[in-house]
Amino acid sequence: MPPRSSKPAETDPIYGMRHSCAHMLAQAVLQIFPDAKLGVGPVIENGFYYDFQLPRTLTPEDMKDLQKKMEHIGKQGQTFVRQEKTIVEAKEFLKNGGMGVKTGTGSDTSGVQPFKIELVEDLAAKGETGVSFYENVDQKGEVRFVDLCRGNHTETTGKVGAFQLTSIASAYWKGDSENPSMQRIYGVCFETEAELKEYLARIEEAKKRDHKILGKQLGLFAFSPLVGAGLPLFLPKGARLKKLLEDFITKEKEKRGYSFVCIPHIAKDALYVTSGHLGKYDAMMPIMETEEGGDALVMKAMNCPHHFELFKAEAHSYRELPLRYAENTTVYRNEKSGEVNGLFRVRAVTQDDTHHFVRHDQIGSEIDMILGLTRVVYEKFDFKNFRARVSIRDPKKPEKYFGDDALWQLAEKNLVEGVQRWGAEYFIGEGEAAFYGPKIDIMVEDALGREWQLTTVQLDFTQPENFDLEYTGEDGKRQRPAVLHVAIFGSLERFMGIIIEHFAGAFPAWLAPIQVRILPVSDQFLPYATEVFEKLRAEGCRVEIDTAAETLGKKIRNAEHTRVPYMVVIGEKETADKTVAVRDYATKKQETMELNALLVLLRA
RNA sequence: GCCGCCCUAGCUCAACGGUAGAGCAACUGUUUUGUAAACAGUAGGUUGUCGGUUCAAAUCCGAUGGGCGGCUCCA
Numbered sequence: 052m053p054p055r056s057s058k059p060a061e062t063d064p065i066y067g068m069r070h071s072c073a074h075m076l077a078q079a080v081l082q083i084f085p086d087a088k089l090g091v092g093p094v095i096e097n098g099f100y101y102d103f104q105l106p107r108t109l110t111p112e113d114m115k116d117l118q119k120k121m122e123h124i125g126k127q128g129q130t131f132v133r134q135e136k137t138i139v140e141a142k143e144f145l146k147n148g149g150m151g152v153k154t155g156t157g158s159d160t161s162g163v164q165p166f167k168i169e170l171v172e173d174l175a176a177k178g179e180t181g182v183s184f185y186e187n188v189d190q191k192g193e194v195r196f197v198d199l200c201r202g203n204h205t206e207t208t209g210k211v212g213a214f215q216l217t218s219i220a221s222a223y224w225k226g227d228s229e230n231p232s233m234q235r236i237y238g239v240c241f242e243t244e245a246e247l248k249e250y251l252a253r254i255e256e257a258k259k260r261d262h263k264i265l266g267k268q269l270g271l272f273a274f275s276p277l278v279g280a281g282l283p284l285f286l287p288k289g290a291r292l293k294k295l296l297e298d299f300i301t302k303e304k305e306k307r308g309y310s311f312v313c314i315p316h317i318a319k320d321a322l323y324v325t326s327g328h329l330g331k332y333d334a335m336m337p338i339m340e341t342e343e344g345g346d347a348l349v350m351k352a353m354n355c356p357h358h359f360e361l362f363k364a365e366a367h368s369y370r371e372l373p374l375r376y377a378e379n380t381t382v383y384r385n386e387k388s389g390e391v392n393g394l395f396r397v398r399a400v401t402q403d404d405t406h407h408f409v410r411h412d413q414i415g416s417e418i419d420m421i422l423g424l425t426r427v428v429y430e431k432f433d434f435k436n437f438r439a440r441v442s443i444r445d446p447k448k449p450e451k452y453f454g455d456d457a458l459w460q461l462a463e464k465n466l467v468e469g470v471q472r473w474g475a476e477y478f479i480g481e482g483e484a485a486f487y488g489p490k491i492d493i494m495v496e497d498a499l500g501r502e503w504q505l506t507t508v509q510l511d512f513t514q515p516e517n518f519d520l521e522y523t524g525e526d527g528k529r530q531r532p533a534v535l536h537v538a539i540f541g542s543l544e545r546f547m548g549i550i551i552e553h554f555a556g557a558f559p560a561w562l563a564p565i566q567v568r569i570l571p572v573s574d575q576f577l578p579y580a581t582e583v584f585e586k587l588r589a590e591g592c593r594v595e596i597d598t599a600a601e602t603l604g605k606k607i608r609n610a611e612h613t614r615v616p617y618m619v620v621i622g623e624k625e626t627a628d629k630t631v632a633v634r635d636y637a638t639k640k641q642e643t644m645e646l647n648a649l650l651v652l653l654r655a
Numbered sequence: 656g657c658c659g660c661c662c663u664a665g666c667u668c669a670a671c672g673g674u675a676g677a678g679c680a681a682c683u684g685u686u687u688u689g690u691a692a693a694c695a696g697u698a699g700g701u702u703g704u705c706g707g708u709u710c711a712a713a714u715c716c717g718a719u720g721g722g723c724g725g726c727u728c729c730a
Contacts (some may be wrong), residue, residue, distance in 0.1 A: 108660090109659090149711065219660090219724080222727095223727075234659080237724095263722090269679090276703070276704095280721065353730065386728090386729080387727085388721095389658095389726085389727085389728095392723090396729090487730080536730095570689095574688095601693080602687090602688050603688065604688085604690065605687095607691095612691090632689090641690075
C-alpha cells in the first residue's frame with residue numbers, strides 16, 4: 052500500500068518522539084535478548100522501525116512483552132544525553148558491549164555490534180571524524196542504553212507521545228539480499244492518544260475494505276492455484292465492472308478523437324530487439340515454444356511496438372496528427388512471486404493504453420488534452436485530491452537512458468510546462484524516468500487518504516527513431532513524430548482494486564455491476580415484480596430479482612450484503628398502484644415512485 | 656526471488672498426536688412473509704499437494720503449490 056510519502060522533517064517534534072521510540076524499542080529488545088545485534092532504527096511515516104539480528108524468531112507474544120517494556124521505560128523517564136566520540140573511540144565502544152542494558156543487578160552487555168561498527172566505518176569513509184551517541188540515563192544516573200545516533204530526541208522517554216508496536220517483518224541489512232536477513236519491528240507513534248487511535252481505526256477500516264476480501268464477498272473475482280498466482284479470474288459481476296470501466300474510458304477517449312485498434316498478444320522476439328526491450332527486460336517476457344528453425348515468439352509485455360508497426364502500415368500526413376492509437380488490452384509480465392498481490396499487482400495486466408503520435412509542435416497541446424481528460428476521469432470516481440510527479444533522468448547515470456541529450460532536455464521541459472499549465476500540485480522525481488523518455492505520473496488520494504499512482508504519460512523521442520516512424524510534413528519532407536505513451540487507469544485490475552477499496556464495495560449506480568435488486572414481499576407479487584424486472588432490463592438496467600421463499604427482512608439483509616445501490620420492494624401497495632418502493636443503499640431511506648422516476652435515478 | 660507467518664466443507668472458524676465439528680451458504684419440505692436472519696431436515700472433507708516420523712498425523716518433520724506481512728524490483 053503506497054502511503055503518501057511524508058516522512059516528518061528532523062526538526063519536527065514528532066520526529067524526536069518517533070526516534071526516541073525506536074531507541075526504547077531497542078532497549079526493550081536488549082532486555083529480552085542481551086545478545087541481539089542492532090541494525091538501524093529510523094523514523095518513517097506514522098512511526099518508526101528497528102532492525103535486529105536475534106537468536107530466534109519473534110512471536111506475537113514477544114510484541115506484547117516489548118510493548119509493555121517500552122511503556123515501562125517511558126514511565127522511568129530516562130533522559131536522552133548526547134555524547135560525542137571519535138571514530139576510534141566509537142568502534143572500541145561498540146566492540147565491547149557498550150550499548151548494553153544495565154538491569155541494575157549486574158553488567159549485562161549486548162556484546163560486539165558488527166552492524167553498528169559497519170555504520171561507523173561508512174561514516175568514517177564519508178570523511179566524518181567523530182560520531183554522536185545518545186545515552187538513556189535513568190533517574191538514579193545509571194546508563195540503561197546507548198545508541199549510535201545523529202539525534203533529535205525527546206528530552207526523556209516519558210515524552211514520546213502515544214505509540215504502538217504494529218508488526219514484525221524481515222528485511223535485509225542495508226536492503227541488499229546478499230546481506231544477512233534481520234527481523235524488523237514496526238511501530239507507530241503520534242503526539243496524542245487520540246491521533247494514535249484514529250490512525251489505528253483507519254488501518255482497521257482499510258482492512259475491512261480490503262479488495263481481496265470484498266472481491267470474494269461480492270462475487271467479483273477469484274484466484275486458482277492451478278491457474279496460477281497473479282492471474283485473477285473474473286466472475287460475472289467482476290467482469291461486468293471491468294467492462295463498465297473499459298466502456299467508460301473508451302467513450303471518453305472517442306469523444307476526444309482517439310482511434311481504437313486491435314493487436315495480437317504475441318509477437319516475434321525480433322520486435323522487442325528493435326524496441327530495445329528484450330535485452331533489458333527479457334526476464335519479464337516468457338518465451339513460447341518454437342518450432343525447429345521457426346521464429347521465437349514472446350508474450351507481449353507492452354503494446355508500443357505493435358502500435359508502432361500499425362502506424363508504419365500506412366503512410367501518414369502531418370494533417371493526420373495527432374494520431375492516437377488506443378486499446379484496452381492485456382500484457383503479460385512475469386512479476387516475481389513475492390510481488391503479486393490481489394488485483395494490485397498481477398501477471399496479466401489489462402491496460403487502457405494509448406500511443407499518441409504527434410508533431411513536435413503538438414506536444415504541449417496534446418499533454419494539455421491528456422491532463423484535461425485525467426481530471427474528468429478522477430472526478431467521475433470521486434477522487435478529490437491528486438498531484439503529479441515529473442520523472443526525469445538521473446543525471447549521474449546517463450548510460451541508463453537511450454537517445455540524445457538535446458531531445459531529453461526538450462522532453463523534460465515539455466512535461467514540466469505541461470503540469471504547470473495543468474495547475475495541480477507537482478514535484479520532480481529525479482532518476483525515475485523510463486529508459487526511453489521522461490514521464491508524468493499522477494497520484495490520487497482515495498477515500499481513506501491513501502495515495503495511489505494511476506495515470507502515466509511518457510514522452511518518447513527514442514522509440515520513433517528505433518522504429519523509423521515518419522510522416523510527411525507540410526514541406527513534403529519526411530518528419531519524425533514524437534510518441535506519448537499514456538494509460539489513464541494504468542492497470543485496469545489495479546484500478547479495480549483501488550476503487551473497490553475507495554468505495555468500500557458500494558459502487559455508485561453508474562458503476563455497480565448490479566444496480567437494482569427487486570424484492571417481492573411474497574410470491575403473490577411475483578407477476579408484477581417480474582413485469583418491473585423485465586421492463587428495467589429492457590431499458591438496459593443491470594437488475595436482478597430475489598425470488599427466494601424468504602421473509603422480506605431476510606431479502607433486505609441479503610441485498611444489503613451485496614451493496615446494491617437500489618432495492619425495489621414490491622408488495623400489495625405497489626402492485627395496486629403500479630409503483631415501486633425504492634430503498635437507497637447509501638441513505639437507507641425509502642421512497643415510492645413511478646418506474647420512470649427510478650429510470651431517471653439510474654441514469655443520473 | 657529472499658526472510659517470516661498462514662492454509663481444515665462454497666464462506667467464517669473449531670478440534671492442536673487417539674472416531675474431523677459448528678454457524679452461514681446450498682438442497683428438500685413446511686411457512687406467504689412489509690424493511691438487516693421463519694422453522695425442520697438433507698447433503699457437503701483423502702484437513703492445499705507429495706513424502707517422512709509414529710501403534711496412531713489435521714496436529715510433529717521435510718519438500719512443493721497458494722496466500723499474507725516485509726525486503727528487493729517495477730519498462
